[in-house]
Amino acid sequence: MIVRKMNLKAKKEDMERIFHPRRLAIVGVSTDGGARGFGIGMLVGLQAMGFEGEVFPVNPKGGSYAGLNFYKKVEDIPGQIDFAIIAVAAKDVPEALEACRKKGAAGAEILSAGFSELATKEGRELEHKISEIADRGIRVVGPNCFGIYCPGSGLTLLPGPDLSRISGPVAFLSQSGGMAIDLAHKGKWMGLNFSKVVSFGNGADLREVQLLDYLTEDDETGVIGMYMEGIKDGEAFFNAIKKATKKKPVVVCKGGLSAAGQRMVVSHTASMGGSRVIWESVLRQVNAIQVQNLQELAEACLAFCFLPPKVFRRLSVIGGGGALGVTACDAAEKFGMEIPALEPVVRKNVEELLPKPGSSGANPIDVANPFVEPKILQKVLHAAAQDERVELQIIVSLLYHYKTMARMLGKPIAQVAPYRELAELLGGVVRETGKPIVAVLANPKRGVDDLDIVEMLALARAEFIKNGLPVFDDLHEAIRAIGHVNTYYEKRIKNES
Amino acid sequence: MNHNSAANIIKSALGEKRSCLSEYEAKLLLAFYGLPVTREVLVNNADELKAAARQIGYPLALKGCSSEIAHKTEQGLIHLGIQSEGEALVAFEEIRKKLAEGHGAVLVQEMVRGSRELVMGMTRDEQFGPCVMFGLGGIFTEILRDVSFRKAPLSELDAREMMREIRGNKIIDAFRGMPAADAKTLAQMLISLGRIGLDFREVKEIDLNPVIIAADKPVVVDALIVLG
Known part of the structure; x- marks a missing residue:
């Protein structure tokens, strides 16, 4: 020995x-x-x-x-x-x-x-x-x-x-x-x-x-x-x-x-x-x-790097697609958070901004259409943040759908998808509301046919990061990471008190 | 806490080259560390049995008590719910017969009433030394393995957290007309188990199973202390 x-x-x-x-x-x-x-x-x-x-x-x-x-x-x-x-x-x-x-x-x-x-x-x-x-x-x-x-x-x-x-x-x-x-x-x-x-x-x-x-x-x-x-x-x-x-x-x-x-x-x-x-x-x-x-x-x-040092219990989730609500609520519950229905006034304000039909201003907020303009999304997140219970917002961005639009317009997707504008506007919402926004850049299209989407999303990610927004690949992972932040600060606060 | 008395129990067992304390010895040691244990008397003959039974009062439990027996239930060495002196004498003889090959006395013990059973314990981890366990007791310990651990020494916060950490944590809350269990005492028991692990390197493992919640008070009903 x-x-x-x-x-x-x-x-x-x-x-x-x-x-x-x-x-x-x-x-x-x-x-x-x-x-x-x-x-x-x-x-x-x-x-x-x-x-x-x-x-x-x-x-x-x-x-x-x-x-x-x-x-x-x-x-x-x-x-x-x-x-x-x-x-x-x-x-x-x-x-x-x-x-x-x-x-x-x-x-x-x-x-x-x-x-x-x-x-x-x-x-x-x-x-x-x-x-x-x-x-x-x-x-x-x-x-x-x-x-x-x-x-x-x-x-x-x-x-x-x-x-x-x-x-x-x-x-x-x-x-x-x-x-x-x-x-x-x-x-x-x-x-x-x-x-x-x-x-x-x-x-x-x-x-x-x-x-x-x-x-x-x-x-x-x-x-x-x-x-x-x-x-x-x-x-x-x-x-x-x-x-x-x-x-x-x-x-x-x-x-x-x-x-x-x-x-x-x-x-x-x-x-x-x-x-x-x-x-x-x-x-x-x-x-x-x-x-x-x-x-x-x-x-x-x-x-831990991007979020302020505190516990986030109630979230708003903004995205599209029917299963979004179920997925979001399941993940939130698993990691000790909730996605409360928005207050009626807030919900009404949100719904007035959304395209009809098919959208919903409950929480999760279903924007119904992947091509909703960044300016509208900015207003939606701004409006949702007015619900006092909401401590953090998650936006599930469907930027990959812009490939369809890019094809119609005959332009590369990186020129058509408005990721830069979206990132800047959302960064502004965080500053104005004081409530952090977490971005999920989902992409089911990662094959050799869609390398242009992969590239555009890499550029988009960099823009979001530049504007202080953390980016995750999917909602479950984003909520899990927020859960880790909660676990840490909850116990630290308890230990210090 | 009476460290010297506890040390003497361990010393004498090790002197006899034993790898376990008897249940009786284990509970004495636990009591020295302030853990609530069953009232019990060790008897060697019928006269002692009768006296002990009168002292403790019916219903009673009779258990074969030897340091060579780790898991008594499987061996027919436990008789529960004894209501009279006649029953006690019959149980006493049966246990003596089973014990005949080894040696050991019979433990006369109060029957603790309570439908909530917990387990507590201590094990030594190679890396982290003595670690304390808390969980669902009785037969559910092995079936559900719903337990939590903390490294010793435990703070009160550690103890309270580990009680909350098991899936079945509602067992210590007020439930179906039963009062909430005395969490302060439970926490103190867990802290003390860690203390025993730190104080005696010779104590290798401890099992307290079941710890029964009688009304709101936890009582250690069976205890195993392994030396090594």
């Missing part, structure tokens, strides 16, 4: 140098073999991202790439470094890490694999060496990870030359590198902007607890997402996440939840307390939001 000091608290100034390094070494940059290595991949990625610090590539054989000369040894780099990216073979990692420590680096990310994940004695011992060096004064992310993404500085995950440089409130901690890069890409079009994304792999030094502690205090971070498989210290994790949720929402996707165990137990209590049940209970206890997959995590983070 390998024992080491655990849960060393990460110093804030060290973490700043790690996420915003001015002088960065990449150890293990090779242009051999078609430049497929992790080190050169990172160098290319950082350049493409416009990383703002100085980069010092290291390769024992020397060489150069894109105008940068390679240093043969870390020791040869002039002056101090802040941070290092290490991508050499596993057996050479301890030496490289130690050299970076001596160069004054506050931290290093180790992309190399070949450590405890192999479940061999050699792998574990090598990882233990990393932990020991870390304890001497350099914080380590990894090994076996994709590194750090920080839009503020331009640090990027492997292989992420095309991630957004726009900073925002979302932080993500992930044991899995794949999940980290997937969320970073997803965020770019969904409207999630990140403060910091950390793929920590095997977590030989920094892992869930220390990173949570850091993000809890990090002013750039407003919501924390996590993907975890195992944790190292349940007690420390429990305390760290409990502390975090007092300040900001934490959304957790826990992988590897097996059914109630094969353990030998006598009591009913023990037989019912399998790891899944206990995890779910513990996450509820600390007021973390539990989600089932990365998509739900992204949607929950989106709702």
